[in-house]
Amino acid sequence: xxxxxxxxRSTGPDAGSMDGTGGGSLPDIAYSREMGVTHADFFRxxxxxxxxxSYTVDGDTVHATVAPGTLAIHLGEQRVxxxxxxxxxxxxxxxxxxxxxxxxxQAFKQHFDLYFQRGGG
Numbered sequence: 001x002x003x004x005x006x007x008x009r010s011t012g013p014d015a016g017s018m019d020g021t022g023g024g025s026l027p028d029i030a031y032s033r034e035m036g037v038t039h040a041d042f043f044r045x046x047x048x049x050x051x052x053x054s055y056t057v058d059g060d061t062v063h064a065t066v067a068p069g070t071l072a073i074h075l076g077e078q079r080v081x082x083x084x085x086x087x088x089x090x091x092x093x094x095x096x097x098x099x100x101x102x103x104x105x106q107a108f109k110q111h112f113d114l115y116f117q118r119g120g121g
Contacts (some may be wrong), residue, residue, distance in 0.1 A: 002015070011120060026100065028096060029095075030094070030096040031094070031095055031106050032094040034090050034092055034093075035091060035093045035116060036089065036090045037091065038078060039060070039078050043057070045115050046117060049114075053071075061073065066100050068099060069099030069100035070099065070100070071096065071097050071108070072094075072095075072096045074093055074094040074096075076093055077092075093111070109113070
């Protein structure tokens, strides 16, 4: 398990968040997790992690198209976890997928996580 995924706080598909517009709308998929990166590292790695998905950055929020829907990634405040003399940077990162099938969301997450993995065993 990658270090970044160790504190994944998934809520999974949330049937209560359907937009009620009909036409087979999919439920939102939203989750947050702590990722062991600085803001600078996050935005440096982001282009490769997004793969072929188009996106824009607005401050600490990334807006992307993940066909057939959309994705918003919000990068929380940069923090530091101290363990003895070590200082480990991290931020809570929130993902909200709208109108994206779960299989597409899982494929995106797998690709995204691959680029944010840290060494270890």
